[in-house]
Amino acid sequence: MKLNDPELFRQQSYIDGQWCDADDGSVLAVTNPFDESAVGTCPSLGAVEVRRAVAAAERSGEAWRRKTGKARGEILRRWYELVKENINDLALILTTEQGKPFAEAHGEILYAASYIEWFLEEAKRSYGDVIPQTQSDKRLFVIRQPIGVCAAITSWNFPSALITRKVAPALAAGCTIVVRPPNETPHSALALAELAERAGVPAGVFNVLTGDPVIIGKELTASPVVRKLTFTGSTAVGRLLMEQSAPTVKKLSLELGGNAPFIVFDDAELDAAVEGLIQSKFRNSGQTCVCANRVFVHEAIFDDYVNKLTAKVSRLKVGSGLEKEVNQGPLINSRAVDKVDRLVQDAVAHGAKVIVGGKRHAHGGNFYEPTLLTGVTESMQLANEEIFGPVLAIAKFSSEDEVLRLANECEAGLSAYFYTESASRIWRVTEALEYGIVGANAGVVSSEVAPFGGIKQSGIGREGSKYGLDEFMELKYMCQGGF
Ligand SMILES: NC(=O)c1ccc[n+]([C@@H]2O[C@H](COP(=O)([O-])OP(=O)(O)OC[C@H]3O[C@@H](n4cnc5c(N)ncnc54)[C@H](O)[C@@H]3O)[C@@H](O)[C@H]2O)c1
Ligand SMILES: O=C[C@H](O)CS(=O)(=O)O
Numbered sequence: 001m002k003l004n005d006p007e008l009f010r011q012q013s014y015i016d017g018q019w020c021d022a023d024d025g026s027v028l029a030v031t032n033p034f035d036e037s038a039v040g041t042c043p044s045l046g047a048v049e050v051r052r053a054v055a056a057a058e059r060s061g062e063a064w065r066r067k068t069g070k071a072r073g074e075i076l077r078r079w080y081e082l083v084k085e086n087i088n089d090l091a092l093i094l095t096t097e098q099g100k101p102f103a104e105a106h107g108e109i110l111y112a113a114s115y116i117e118w119f120l121e122e123a124k125r126s127y128g129d130v131i132p133q134t135q136s137d138k139r140l141f142v143i144r145q146p147i148g149v150c151a152a153i154t155s156w157n158f159p160s161a162l163i164t165r166k167v168a169p170a171l172a173a174g175c176t177i178v179v180r181p182p183n184e185t186p187h188s189a190l191a192l193a194e195l196a197e198r199a200g201v202p203a204g205v206f207n208v209l210t211g212d213p214v215i216i217g218k219e220l221t222a223s224p225v226v227r228k229l230t231f232t233g234s235t236a237v238g239r240l241l242m243e244q245s246a247p248t249v250k251k252l253s254l255e256l257g258g259n260a261p262f263i264v265f266d267d268a269e270l271d272a273a274v275e276g277l278i279q280s281k282f283r284n285s286g287q288t289c290v291c292a293n294r295v296f297v298h299e300a301i302f303d304d305y306v307n308k309l310t311a312k313v314s315r316l317k318v319g320s321g322l323e324k325e326v327n328q329g330p331l332i333n334s335r336a337v338d339k340v341d342r343l344v345q346d347a348v349a350h351g352a353k354v355i356v357g358g359k360r361h362a363h364g365g366n367f368y369e370p371t372l373l374t375g376v377t378e379s380m381q382l383a384n385e386e387i388f389g390p391v392l393a394i395a396k397f398s399s400e401d402e403v404l405r406l407a408n409e410c411e412a413g414l415s416a417y418f419y420t421e422s423a424s425r426i427w428r429v430t431e432a433l434e435y436g437i438v439g440a441n442a443g444v445v446s447s448e449v450a451p452f453g454g455i456k457q458s459g460i461g462r463e464g465s466k467y468g469l470d471e472f473m474e475l476k477y478m479c480q481g482g483f
Contacts, residue, residue: 001039001096003089010190013043013210016056017203023048028183028211033099033330033366034320042186042210050178050219053207057149057176058225060204065146065174069123072172076120079199083113083164083192090160090191095321097185098159099329099366100284102321112160112192114448115464116168122469123172141478146174147251150228150472151220153213153241156332157287159185163192165452165463166230166253167206173472175228178207178220184332186210221245228472231255235412235457253461253471255289255453257386258414261407262292262443263429265400266300268419269441274308276443277392280417282316282370283444285328286390287336289458290415290437290446294376294383295394296403302396306355306374313356313392316370318363330366331389340368340389343382347373347393350380357390378406386412400425408434413456417443436462 003009012019021027022043030039043049064072083090091105100108131140150170154162163179170177181189186208193208209216220226221244230253231241238256245252262280264273280292297305319326331337337360344358357369368389376383376393383393397403407416416435420426426440436454439445446452451462461471 001092003092005086005089008086008089008191008194009040009093009187010194011040011042011187012190013045013049014190014193014197014206014208015049015053016060016207017197020049022046022211030097030184030186032096033332035365039097040187042183042190045209045211045216047215047219050209050216051223053178053209054149054220054223054225056204057178057207060202061148061176064171064176064202064205067174069126069172069174072174073120073123075200076116076123076168076171079196079201080113080116080120082195082199083109083116086195090188093191094159094185094188097187098156099321099332101326101329104284105321108158108161111446111448112164115161115164118448118464119168119172119469122169122466126173126469126473137481137483139480139483141480143476143478144470144473145476147472147474148175148227149225150175150177150230151226152177152179152230153217153220153233154179154181154189155233156182156184157284157289159188160192162232163189166232167192167196169463169468170230170472171201171205173469175472176205178209178226180209180211180213180216180220183210183213217241218244221250222248224248227251229253230471238459251471253463254459255461255463256414256457256459257412258289258291258454258458259293259384259386259410259412260290260415260417260435261410261433262295263403263407263418264295264297264301264305265418265420265422265425266298267421268301269421270301270305270308272441273419274305274312276417276419276439276441277309278312278443280439280443281392282328282390285331287331287388289386291387292417292443293387293393294407295392296397296406297394299396299398306372306394309392310355310372313370313372316390318361318367318370328370328390331368333366336388337366337368340387340391343385343387344371344373344391347376347380347382350377352376352380352393378409384410400429404429404432408432411457412454414454414458415439415445
């Protein structure tokens with residue numbers, strides 16, 4: 001990996017402003033999903049190192065909290081500027097350890113930086129309230145205060161954005177944080193820590209621990225010093241972390257799994273609906289929590305829509321993320337390929353028809369063919385699981401009531417999409433869909449200015465937006481008497 005600034009490629013954990021190895025010297029290997037070649041190594045920390053990081057976060061908290069929001073924002077602005085200045089190196093590190101095409105990785109770094117920019121501005125806006133008193137001898141006030149030491153555990157599919165989406169609001173709020181990035185993509189998080197240190201984030205305020213998720217997770221959730229856990233990952237692990245956090249009653253932000261319906265009504269603008277579905281489904285080779293997972297197309301426009309879709313899917317280019325014309329990289333590992341193939345073969349065995357793809361790619365390794373299936377029914381596994389791969393699963397529907405029932409029959413509640421030219425239907429369907437995020441005539445909707453998060457079993461809380469800072473703050477009510 002040829003970086004302009006090789007110092008950004010860090011192979012140590014970052015605790016209390018120091019780059020460090022595991023106490024016992026153990027390491028974990030990081031590989032390139034394109035060809036399983038070695039990318040680097042990181043320490044595999046134990047419980048003692050985790051406690052050291054939590055203690056550093058606690059020790060540094062008082063001075064960080066005492067800074068004004070504006071002063072914290074000025075340090076975050078320097079971090080934002082350094083991320084933008086080093087975007088090419090950060091994108092190259094990201095593509096090398098995660099596999100997504102360089103152009104997408106570049107876009108992710110911009111997206112990651114946008115969360116730093118948003119929250120450095122929000123840092124000076126944690127307003128309180130003066131409440132009109134109900135007794136003449138009293139005055140009532142509400143102030144917002146940082147919750148304290150936070151822990152963050154993130155997923156590999158957005159190695160940079162998922163880090164800044166948590167660290168930026170935590171630091172802006174006046175909290176300190178201990179981050180455990182995924183073992184698949186630790187170098188992106190460590191590079192962000194390197195730039196945060198250069199920006200002037202004090203020692204102990206932002207710590208990055210690499211190593212066994214179970215060991216680190218147990219320490220972070222059990223620690224009474226950690227007052228907040230923010231997790232991005234599967235619903236199954238989210239449930240486990242909730243359980244582990246219960247004894248210390250932590251404040252939780254959970255960004256969990258999705259199972260997005262994508263509905264094309266008979267009055268949809270078809271070319272826009274095709275483009276929106278391609279963008280939603282094949283971003284990161286289908287490995288995003290908000291990818292279209294179940295596609296419902298009205299019977300009246302079904303053949304025309306599927307023909308247009310077939311042409312687009314057939315033109316997707318699979319290969320190395322470093323090849324310019326490639327728009328579909330490898331999946332993260334062989335287990336991911338096995339899962340996607342299991343879902344496709346199950347669907348075919350139960351009557352689905354393969355229109356495009358339908359099997360492991362000739363490139364071998366972690367590659368899977370961009371796939372288009374029709375004749376999908378809700379009894380098939382892929383209708384009830386997150387595919388997390390480049391597979392479009394299409395079903396036909398005939399009425400709005402029928403498709404809303406099908407779309408909502410799901411424990412997930414993260415994102416949903418639909419295309420229609422009817423203004424009244426836009427509001428009727430938006431209000432009826434049981435999801436935290438709804439795209440109406442839009443297939444990619446995420447933004448730092450909008451609240452990102454799910455309902456039902458897709459999580460708790462929101463990231464980004466004017467709501468995001470509150471995830472890291474507590475409200476305090478003060479009643480002043482004696483007037
Ligand atoms: N809602 C969102 O914003 C969002 C964003 C990205 C991914 N996701 C979801 O994440 C899943 C894919 O990511 P994944 O495979 O990394 O999920 P995962 O839940 O397997 O892992 C997520 C993180 O948790 C760690 N982890 C695993 N087991 C743990 C344990 N017992 N204790 C502590 N940490 C543990 C992992 O090492 C990783 O860092 C999908 O379900 C996807 O929808 C959701
Ligand atoms: O899947 C992870 C991300 O949250 C998706 S997005 O880039 O924020 O849409």
